[in-house]
Amino acid sequence: MAIKQLTVFVENSRGRLAEITGLLAAHDINMRALSIADTQDYGILRLIVNDTEKAMRVLREKDMLVQITDIVGLKVPDRPGGLSGALTVLDQAEINLEYLYAFFTNVDDSAVVALRVEDNAAAEKVLRDAGYSMI
């Protein structure tokens, strides 16, 4: 099952990220994972939070560009080569990875990574077939 990621467009201006995290804190929203893709002009902040809908509402009230994106939350063994094996499975199935990042905490002694691929269902299927599980 796909998990919901909050995607936020962040201008490259001072204090912008602090403003966003401050808003989430003020509304009692907890962050579980985060990554930023940055360019010269802007950044794209990707967040996984405990209340996605509420976080989106809060940020949109401040005229921020926010979108919810479905991603795959994959559990990988918490040991050397744990992620490598899963990526090899995707590569062999010719599934392109757009981006990935790690969760802050592990679950059941597994590390958790957020994967963004073109076709979530196809990725989940090949990974399950290879013995991986999702959160």
Added chain:
Amino acid sequence: MPAERIRDLQSEKLTSQVRHVYDHVPYYRSLMDQKGVRPEDIRGIKDIGKLPFLSKEDLRETYPYGMLAVPLSDCVRIQSTSGTTGKRVIAYYTQHDVDLWEECCARAIVAAGGSREDVVQVCYGYGLFTGGPGLNGGSHKVGSLTLPMSSGNTDRQIQFMMDLKATILCCTPSYASYIGESLKESGYKPEDNFLKAGIFGAEPWTEEMRRDIERLLGIKAYDIYGLTETSGPGVAFECAAQNGMHINEDHFYAEIIDPATGEPLPDGEKGELVFTSLDKEAFPLLRYRTRDICVLTREKCSCGRTHVRMSKPMGRSDDMMIIRGVNVFPSQIEAVLLKEGYAPNYLIEVDRVNNSDTLDVYVELLPEQFTDTVGGITAMEKKLAGAIRTMLGIGPIVHLVAPKSIKRSEGKAVRVIDKRKLHD
């Protein structure tokens, strides 16, 4: 020629030019009739303020032949504006008009030190654009060997420049700068070429850029001014003093007016430049508003020429920008944004980096356009930049930005920031 004698000559020519227009151009005749001005009211330059103005809109309205003042069969040539702002403006010429224009360009070449001993490399575009044909004709009149290169193909430009020992270069200042950089990259030093002078125009340029070009090419760089409506380049040109452009005022009478009220302003005051042709046949224009903001001076010039001098244009009286020699209106960019599904919230930033104009367009993203990958946003930026390039003929860099991030003043956004320092 002493200034008083010039004025007498202008007065004499103006009276017959007005009569010619009134008799042969119904459009202008009706403008005069509306104002209650008769040709006999214009007895000299002192009466020129009685005449109605003409604007680019008038020329568009009368496209293609509404301003023609002679039978079409007497015309031998047309030239045209780029037409990027909408309908093109067509200028028509009799042989007399072509000769007059080329004579003006010839004076510019002579003022830059040209003679029949020179090799003049013309790399302005040839065709409808007046740059190439004007300087080409001027060079013929001087008796120089003319290299009709047209623009582009820089390798070939450099090869001919070196092999044929070109001594005078004619092109846009940005292309001169580009040629200079290319020469340097090919390992040539400024003293390796045979150039002594360059005649550069068709786009705004700074004193700083002049110094750069002069250093790069080892030449003296001269400014030249003109517009298709008045003939083309050569209406005004710089002399060795490089301190303002002498207007060929035996053919074109210049006025400076307050762009808001239309009232004439005295010499030395900044205002909109207005030209009246004095002896054109096919396409005579009376009191044509150029939209260029300039200053005129009749102070004595060290070169000895008595013709009035105009400053480099310091801006436009409307919102038109000239970027890399191309006329650009914010409204054109806005039209593309709307067509491509963006909100008309944008900022245009024009600058000059390494002597080349840059155009950056900042556009606010709409929530539904937002995508979670950098690649997706980059693709949107590229697509929009491509659409703007198709419209303008020059490519911008597009930056998509967050909603409401472009500053608004009094509810209305500032649309254009022009960082080019044109008057240093």
